[in-house]
Amino acid sequence: MLRRAREIALSLAIPQPPRRATARRGLGDLEQLPFRGSAEDIDLEATVENLVAKPVPEPSDIVVRERIRQRRAMVLLLDVSGSMRGERVRSAAAAVGAMVGEFARDDLAVIAFWSDAARIVPMGQGGTPGGILETLVRIPARGLTNVEQPLRLARDELARVPAAEGRVLLLSDCVHNAGPDPRAAAASLPRLDVLLDTSGEKDVDLGRDLARLGRGRLETVRTFRDLPGALSRILSP
Structure with a gap:
């Protein structure tokens, strides 16, 4: 990893x-x-x-x-639900670990979610890429997928950040099957980009809706080799 x-x-x-x-x-x-x-x-x-x-x-x-x-404030949301088990969640966790290093000079928060959600790194508290990656891979991929809750937590993390500097990146298959509809939460964010894993079960329509309502963009990936290009396109000005 x-x-x-x-x-x-x-x-x-x-x-x-x-x-x-x-x-x-x-x-x-x-x-x-x-x-x-x-x-x-x-x-x-x-x-x-x-x-x-x-x-x-x-x-x-x-x-x-x-x-x-201009500093950025980025919230990374990583799906560790049962539908993302195995290679899918490992590749997504590796992407988060890589991005933690790349955003070392910015404000960063990391949230893992399944039917529940957990703040792995609250905004501004920092953390090393290796340490965060180790924490993420120790979380067992299990349970249903509640996309709405991490979006609300991301909004809370960005509450004191100027809208022009706040961004949220969702790494998920978007197979939402627990909790309220996440579309309203997506619309409340300054910007939401979606990195959608298409290597297995997925909901492309929901991913597209979330990115549109969040004034961001949708990128799809099948393997970890697709991640660098997709992330660079998402994070381009």
Whole structure:
């Protein structure tokens, strides 16, 4: 499982989130830093201030404005119900483990679900890819599939996150057979993308509805080799 997670991570090209343009002071968030060899914008006022009293200036006296990287808040929902047993849940768990490493600089939550749901990693508490993967593979795939409950938990995790930064990724076969209809919960999320396992029993129609109502996209996979491309397409800006 760890080897598979590493294989997925190596072939996974997760696009970086967009940056907020900061062409002039007063527009957006700015961070002033010493010059380090390259810069998109020099803060002339602050630089002149530094140089006035220095007959021999140093490169660090030049003050630049950096574009501020927008953080993401991602909630990963992993289906560990009985219909996802065996190879299906192992591949999905490996994908989650790989993504934990890729999102190390972002806020991340991981929720596993079946007829019930459990927060494996609450938002902002972190965790190592290996540790999270080990926890996930120790959860036995069993029971019915309640897709609605993890969507509600994901909404709670993102309650204090700006809508533009919050995303939810559902890894499931979408064979919903327990709990309320999940469509209303999907519509309440800032964005919901669905990674649908089609290697066995599946409900493509529900997966498509959830992605549409969640203003996201649906990608289907049959084996773990399909995961890198599908994840990269989902996470493209």
